[in-house]
Amino acid sequence: MADTPHLTRVGGDDPLDFLAIDGLLSDEERQIQQTVRQFVGDRILPEVGRWYEEGTFPARELGPVMGELGLLGMHLEGYGCAGTSGTAYGLACLELEAGDSGLRSFVSVQGSLAMFPIWAYGSEEHKETWLPRMAAGEAIGCFGLTEPDSGSDPGSMRTHAKQDAGGDWVLNGSKMWITNGSIADVAVVWARTDGGVRGFVVPTDTPGFTAHDIHRKASLRASVTSELVFDDLRLPADAVLPGVSGMKGPLSCLNEARFGILFGAIGAGRACYEAALDYAKDRVQFGVPIASFQLTQRKLVEMMVAVQRGTLVALHLGRLKDTGQLTSAQVSFGKMDNVRQALEIAREARGVLGANGITLEYPVIRHMNNLESVYTYEGTNEIHTLVLGQAITGIGAFS
Structure with missing residues (x-):
């Protein structure tokens, strides 16, 4: 990095950056x-x-x-x-x-x-x-790993690719809950082969590729979520990713995405805290702003502390990543705790806003609903808990 972090402080306790x-x-x-x-x-x-x-x-x-x-x-x-x-x-x-x-x-x-x-x-x-x-944003990509019957256990995937006598790969199967699926120009698809799990670069205009959007979502509505179906989809021999085989490939990608999530979730939590703080100072009941009530102040303080703590965790893990020291279990720590803290912040903020908290005039209910999905995807809260359990005991609780 071109310059060195330096601690600065301009007097007072900033409610939006309390720990500077x-x-x-x-x-x-x-x-x-x-x-x-x-x-x-x-x-x-x-x-x-x-x-x-x-x-x-x-x-x-x-x-x-x-x-x-x-x-x-x-x-x-x-x-x-x-x-x-x-x-x-x-x-x-x-x-x-x-x-x-x-x-x-x-x-x-x-x-x-x-x-x-x-x-x-x-x-x-x-x-x-x-x-x-x-x-450049001229081509959109998606990632095909999760299937209807294999979410937390991606190694049990049924999608498979078989190489024919001419060297082409023939891909069959389906993937579920795929962000960007129907708008993607290229899909990175993971499939079982005779040589283990391999990744394939699949242009989405290839015959045999179809994508169906998933509707009636109450969460992540400002996002395209799709099912991908591969029906005798034929790919050239060089469509396979040559640099990796086995589950190491998709799991390493998930680790990259989870790193972004452990930062991102705190952004959603911060937005909810800031909305609640502004609302509490403006909303008058019994002749005074509700921010003057002890219970409201407790809620705001708990939200602020959670945002600041989660931001520090994320920043520390970022520094570890930049020095090559970050482990996948540490990423699980950040993803698990920051997402659950953000979800609790959103729920508490919804309470501060009262009935206004359920309208889209404010961001809180939107973030709260979205975080229910973030809590589950890229590894459920339960799976990350067991990853950490294995890390501290040396005993795996799942295969």
């Missing part, structure tokens, strides 16, 4: 965070309530804008990617999810689940074909 965490950031990190915050304020917040209500997300419109800002695959090097630090990527995710979890999910899937495996394990042709376009 901003002073722990480098100038570059701070600039990236502020740039993304402004983008979210200008382009996302005025419209996201409507997108959520309508169940839409303008990916084709926003993709090139985010590409121009360098947000897509931003922590990757080369091929048009920004090459920022992991911490800077995390801070961007924090600000994106302060807008909406669907927005951060789009960026996470694009950069960490679709671009990362091509960047880390793809051939040079894969990289040259896809990464510059994906970094």
Whole structure:
């Protein structure tokens, strides 16, 4: 990184940065965070309530804008990617999810689940074909791992690919709960083969590929979620990712995405806390602002402490990632605790807002509903708990 973090403090206790965490950031990190915050304020917040209500997300419109800002695959090097630090990527995710979890999910899937495996394990042709376009937001990617009957146990996947006598791969099966599925130009699909689990780069205009959107969602509504179906989908021999085999491939991608989530969830929590704080100071009952009531102050304090603590956890894990010391179990720590803390903040904020807390005039119920999905995806809270249990006892509680 070009400059060194330095602690600064300008008098008083800032209710939005009580522990002066901003002073722990480098100038570059701070600039990236502020740039993304402004983008979210200008382009996302005025419209996201409507997108959520309508169940839409303008990916084709926003993709090139985010590409121009360098947000897509931003922590990757080369091929048009920004090459920022992991911490800077995390801070961007924090600000994106302060807008909406669907927005951060789009960026996470694009950069960490679709671009990362091509960047880390793809051939040079894969990289040259896809990464510059994906970094620019001109091509959208998705990641096919979860299936209708294999969520927390992806090793039991049924999707399979068989190589024929001519060398082509023939892919059959389906994937479920796939973000960006129906709008993607390319899918990174994981399938069983005679040689173990392999990843495939699948252009979505390939005959035999279909995507069906999942409707009637009450969570992550400003996000495209799909089922993917592969029916004798034929791919050339070089469609396989040559650099990895086995479950290491998809699990490493999930680890990248979970890193962004542990930052992002705190952004959603922060947005709920700030909405509750502003509301409590303005809402008058019994002749005084409700912020003057002891129980309300307790709620606000608990929210503030959780936001500050979660931000410090995320920042510490970001520093570990940037020095090559971050373990997958530590990522599980951050994903598990920061998401559950953010969900509790959202629920508490909803209570502070009373009946207004259930309307889309305020961001709280939207974040609360979204966080119910974030609590489950990229590893459920229970699975991350067992990962940590194995890490501290040395005994695995699941296979």
